[in-house]
């Protein structure tokens with residue numbers, strides 16, 4: 001997230017997106033994820049194998 005350094009982890013992309021949406025809602029008062037935000041979150045997902 002811009003201006004946010006929260007690290008969101010999950011076992012797969014779907015879990016990360018779910019947690020990301022929840023974080024955006026609770027921490028940033030965002031009720032919806034704008035498409036560009038979704039793209040940014042996906043781009044920020046690091047593959048931790």
Ligand SMILES: [Zn+2]
Nearest residue numbers: 001004006027
């Ligand atoms: Zn945040």
